[in-house]
Amino acid sequence: MVMEPSIKNIAIYLCFFFCVLSPAFAVKTCDVPAIINFGDSNSDTGGLSASLSLCTSPYGETFFRMPAGRYSDGRLIIDFTAESFGLPYLSTYLDSLGTNFTHGANFATAASTIRLPISMKPNGRSSPFYLYLQNDLGVAFFLNKSVKEVNASVPDIVKKFSANIKDIYNLGGRSFWIHNTGPIGCLPYILTYFSTPKDGAVCSNIYNEVAQHFNIKLKEAVVQLRKDFPSAGFTYVDVYSVKYSMFKEPRKYGFELPLVSCCGYGGKYRYNSGAECEETIVVNGTKIFVGSSGRLSVRVNYDGIHYTEAGARFVFHQISTGHFSDPPVPLKMACHTS
Numbered sequence: 570m571v572m573e574p575s576i577k578n579i580a581i582y583l584c585f586f587f588c589v590l591s592p593a594f595a596v597k598t599c600d601v602p603a604i605i606n607f608g609d610s611n612s613d614t615g616g617l618s619a620s621l622s623l624c625t626s627p628y629g630e631t632f633f634r635m636p637a638g639r640y641s642d643g644r645l646i647i648d649f650t651a652e653s654f655g656l657p658y659l660s661t662y663l664d665s666l667g668t669n670f671t672h673g674a675n676f677a678t679a680a681s682t683i684r685l686p687i688s689m690k691p692n693g694r695s696s697p698f699y700l701y702l703q704n705d706l707g708v709a710f711f712l713n714k715s716v717k718e719v720n721a722s723v724p725d726i727v728k729k730f731s732a733n734i735k736d737i738y739n740l741g742g743r744s745f746w747i748h749n750t751g752p753i754g755c756l757p758y759i760l761t762y763f764s765t766p767k768d769g770a771v772c773s774n775i776y777n778e779v780a781q782h783f784n785i786k787l788k789e790a791v792v793q794l795r796k797d798f799p800s801a802g803f804t805y806v807d808v809y810s811v812k813y814s815m816f817k818e819p820r821k822y823g824f825e826l827p828l829v830s831c832c833g834y835g836g837k838y839r840y841n842s843g844a845e846c847e848e849t850i851v852v853n854g855t856k857i858f859v860g861s862s863g864r865l866s867v868r869v870n871y872d873g874i875h876y877t878e879a880g881a882r883f884v885f886h887q888i889s890t891g892h893f894s895d896p897p898v899p900l901k902m903a904c905h906t907s
C-alpha cells in the first residue's frame with residue numbers, strides 16, 4: 570500500500586539554493602555580507618517548522634542537541650556555507666519577530682515546489698510557500714503521476730525557475746549559486762514505495778533518470794540566464810554527482826548503509842510513511858516512539874527523505890572546492906562574473 574508521507578516530510582526534491590552575494594570584480598575571495606536562500610527541506614532552517622508543522626525530537630540531535638527547525642540530525646549544506654563565510658546561520662523569513670536579517674534571509678520551506686502546487690498543506694502535500702521551490706518531482710510521484718508525465722513536466726518547471734531568477738535579478742540579485750537536484754531514486758521513501766529496476770548503486774534507475782533529465786534542462790537554462798544577464802554571475806553546482814558518490818561507493822568515503830534511514834521504522838530501508846521519524850506508533854497494542862539509531866557520523870540518510878549532517882558536510886566539502894561547479898570556481902570566489 571502506498572501511504573501518504575506525513576506533513577513534515579514530503580520534502581525535497583529540487584534542491585536549489587541561490588546565494589545573492591555582493592558583486593566584487595577583482596579575482597579574490599568574495600566579500601559576502603549576506604546570503605539569501607531559496608529552497609526546500611534540504612535548506613529549510615525553520616520555515617515550515619515556524620509556520621505549519623513544528624519539527625520535534627530527535628531532529629537536531631547531533632549538533633544543536635534539540636530540534637532546530639531542520640529536517641536532519643544536525644547542520645545542512647546551507648549551514649556549512651554560512652559558516653564558511655563567517656556568517657550566522659540563516660534565519661527564516663517565516664520566523665521574523667525580533668529576527669535580524671542583516672546577514673541574509675532564508676525563504677526555503679520543506680516541501681516547497683517551483684510551480685503552483687497541485688495540493689497544498691495543511692491538508693495536501695506541498696508547501697504553500699512555493700517559489701513560483703522544489704518538490705515538483707517528488708510530490709508528483711506520490712500524487713500518482715506516471716514517471717513519463719513527471720518527466721514531461723520538466724521543461725515547464727525549469728521555465729518557471731528561470732522566470733523566478735529574473736525576478737530575483739530585478740530585485741538586485743547578482744551572484745547566483747545554483748544546486749541541481751539530487752538522486753531521488755536513492756532515497757528510502759522512493760525505494761520503499763516504487764519498486765523499479767536498480768542502477769549500479771542499487772538505487773531506482775528511472776527516478777534517477779528523471780532527476781538527471783531535470784538537471785540537463787536546468788544547466789541549459791543557466792547557460793541562457795548568463796546570456797540574458799551578463800552582469801550577473803551564475804554558478805551551476807552538480808550536487809547530484811556528489812550525492813550519488815555516497816551511494817555508489819559508500820566505503821570509499823567513510824559511509825555505511827547509505828540506502829537505509831537512521832530514524833525510521835520497518836522494512837529493508839527502515840522507512841514507512843505511516844511511522845516516520847519522531848512519530849509515536851502503536852504496534853500490537855504497544856506504543857513505540859520512532860527514534861534514531863545507528864552511527865550517525867557514518868550514515869547518509871537520516872529520516873528516509875533527508876540527509877544526515879555527515880552527508881551534508883561531505884557534500885559541502887566537495888562542492889565548495891569548485892570541482893563540481895560550472896564555471897569551476899570555488900565557493901569563495903563564486904561572486905565573480907565572467
Ligand SMILES: *[C@@H]1O[C@H](CO)[C@@H](O)[C@H](O)[C@H]1NC(C)=O
Pocket residue numbers: 669670671
Ligand atoms: C543586526 O545585526 C547587525 C550586524 O550584526 C548589527 O550591526 C545591527 O545593529 C543589528 N540590528 C539590530 C536591530 O539589532
Ligand SMILES: *[C@@H]1O[C@H](CO)[C@@H](O)[C@H](O)[C@H]1NC(C)=O
Pocket residue numbers: 571711712713
Ligand atoms: C495513488 O494510488 C494508490 C494506489 O492505487 C491509492 O491508494 C492512492 O489513494 C492514490 N493517491 C492519490 C493521491 O490519488
Ligand SMILES: *[C@@H]1O[C@H](CO)[C@@H](O)[C@H](O)[C@H]1NC(C)=O
Pocket residue numbers: 716717720721775778779782
Ligand atoms: C525524459 O524525457 C527526455 C526528453 O524527452 C528523454 O530523453 C528521457 O529518456 C526521458 N526519461 C524518462 C525516465 O522518461
Ligand SMILES: *[C@@H]1O[C@H](CO)[C@@H](O)[C@H](O)[C@H]1NC(C)=O
Pocket residue numbers: 852853
Ligand atoms: C504482531 O503480532 C503478530 C501476531 O501475533 C505477529 O505475527 C507480529 O510479528 C507482531 N508484530 C510485531 C512488530 O511484533
